[in-house]
Amino acid sequence: MLYVLIGDEKVPVPREVDVAGPAAVQGFIDGQTARVAAEAAEAEE
């Protein structure tokens, strides 16, 4: 299993993303980073 730390959150990378290659993994990380940032902004409001 591959995990990526987004802030303090340890997020599992879905297997189909993992085996699809680095570009897919980077896309997943970008999406998760945006999600965490949006959640943080929402919590501040």
Add this chain to the structure above:
Amino acid sequence: MSSVKTQNAFALMAKLEATYGTAISLSAAADGVLLADFADVDFSAFLNDGSRGRAPGGGTRRRVKPSGRVGSMSLPFEAIGGGAAYSASVVPYAHTLFRASGLEATSSFTGGTEFYKYAPEVGPTGLDSVTAEYYEGGQKYQLVGGYGSLSCSVDGPDVPRWMCDLLGIGTTPTDAALPTITGGYPAATLLPPKAESVALTLGLFTAGIVRGFEFDYSRSHDAARKNINSGGHAGYTPGGHSPTMKITVEQVALATVSPWSTSTTLNPYALKDDGQLIVCSLAVGALQYNRWKIYAGASAAALQAQVVDVQDAYDGPTRLWEITVEFKPSSLTLVDSFQIEFN
């Protein structure tokens, strides 16, 4: 006369499988795995060899065809770092074999402190398997559903040699040209860190002259899934693990009080007698993005190693200890007995 097959070149390609035991397509442009030497390949065994016992007139009866070819590859390699800031595309060059060996990877890409850390994983689901193709002597050996275990050793100031013992469902070897690997190998200029400035911490002891070490993950991965509904061989089911590290150090003055070590003294006999949990951390290389360390527990400072054996030894006139430590989980339920960190 047919031309001779030569034993001069080799290549390995491997990739994590999307579905266990289903061959995934490999590409020489992306899936090369650099080995340090020829692999030790054995595709001769079957789960059932087709024997039918004795013939009434003496001798043995004609066999039926064998079932369930076992694919076995012992793959020697070096732990070469990414050589640049770690990212989704820059990974340690041991990444695929580490994961096939039952280590989950955790990555962080915070600028300046990027890392990949590898720790044991036990399932019950989500274990990583590989499809591997090994080329040697003009032939191709392919296995699917490959699970492995890991070991690493070095004796003296050399490049530590890692070994992945891979087992999977073997296919019949075929003639095949050696692929030209254009992706997956490190640049020829990216060299592995040598064990020439190893930083060892054992308890509080940090001033040791380290002669060598042997790490063994000891992951059980040879439980074959025999089947009678499809080909005889459904792969393997990995079991538990019992990681150990044997460290050879020159003897020093014995620490006389608990915790049985200082920065310059060590008492491995008393550590064994007491069964204390201590720090055990060993770092190889110092250059960022091409260094790695292995340690007991979830951090390099965790008290999760136990001395289980101490042997007195010598090298000529120099007294040595061969100290074996086991890496222990921090609780009865966590799977955190050791980590291998590239940063």
